[in-house]
Amino acid sequence: MSILVINPGSTSTKLALFENSLPVGEPLALAEVQHLREELAPFERVADQFDLRLRDVTAFLDREGVDTGDIEALSVRGGLLRALPGGVYEVSDEMVHDLANATYGEHACNLGGMLGLALSRKWGAPAFVVDPVVTDELMDEARLTGMPGLNRRSLFHALNQRGTARLVARRLGIEYEDANFIVCHIGGGISIGAHRHGRVVDVINALDGEGPFSPERTGSLPLVPVLDMIARGERTPAELKETILRHGGLIAHLGTNDLREVLARVEDGDERAELVYRSMGYNIARCIASMGPALAGDQGGLDLAAVVLTGGLARSRTLVDDLTRRLSWLAPIEVIPGEAEMAALAGGAIRVLSGRLPLQAYVID
DSSP states (O other): OEEEEEEEOSSEEEEEEEESOSSOOSOSEEEEEEOOHHHHTTOSSGGGGHHHHHHHHHHHHHHHTOOGGGEEEEEEEOOSOSOBOSSEEEOOHHHHHHHHTTTTOOOGGGHHHHHHHHHHHHHTOOEEEESOTTBOOOOHHHHOOSSTTOOOOOOSOHHHHHHHHHHHHHHHTSOGGGSEEEEEEESSSEEEEEEETTEEEEEEOTTTTOSSOOSSOOOSOOHHHHHHHHHTTSSOHHHHHHHHHHSOHHHHHHSOOOHHHHHHHHHTTOHHHHHHHHHHHHHHHHHHHTTGGGGBOTTSSBOOSEEEEEEGGGGOHHHHHHHHHHHTTTSOEEEEEBOOHHHHHHHHHHHHHTTSSOEEOOOOO
């Protein structure tokens, strides 16, 4: 029996089959179907792509010669739902209602639950969502801001963060739920989580303009000068939001979001590129270290098993070495380049099927 994993992204659908066993091994089959933006342009809403993405799944299964009767469960990427504690949720009509109607936001990952429910009913196999991006386990003191009514949100690379932390725990011979980790996902956006005994109690949010600048995002900005910029008419709020989320960071400073190109400029003696690169690395390290108080023991001292670096930029040996130099005083540095989302999705389903994790229900807020 196998687990079918479906992970829809903005321009791709990742698919995999895993054996139903722990620890999660290599996939039995793996594919990534790419879609050109021109192909997706005619679809006004993400939900309108359902039939196209469903064809991706059926073509994958046909190509691999899979008997759908051998699929014990589906595990799909969670979409934009109401804030939830982490874990594994059964895909339900209520969940798909919120995803299909973009009740909490429009994103391609919303298609995961829609596909999962349709195929679950067709095949008679359960469908699960694992650690969606809206996972919210913040401790109260991490949520409050200095402005009543405006609280911090928990939006981060929850699936990959928890998945890579589990991998590192296994590498270290410990249980994820028995230890503390700081996990930093470094990609086009950067999120950092303080994982305390299996719960992510503080997060540097990847989507609300927090944290270090990244290849594409500005990260934290001094608020009063930003307000002055709006007051002077230099930028509208909509223009600023676009810059903060898509055209900040390396793109704004150097015209590229490719770290390899930036490092090549540094090697060629480009002083501006060197400053921007060093500043990005410093700010990533500074924000990672800022998670320390969330993991301090009751009697003081830092109870931290490892700092985990993951995401696409963790493939850069130069950046990893620089971050290790800045952070090795904090804890051992463990690196999981790229992402472990597919294995994490399979692992969540397997833990529920084996009784190691409870299956949770999604309730419309």
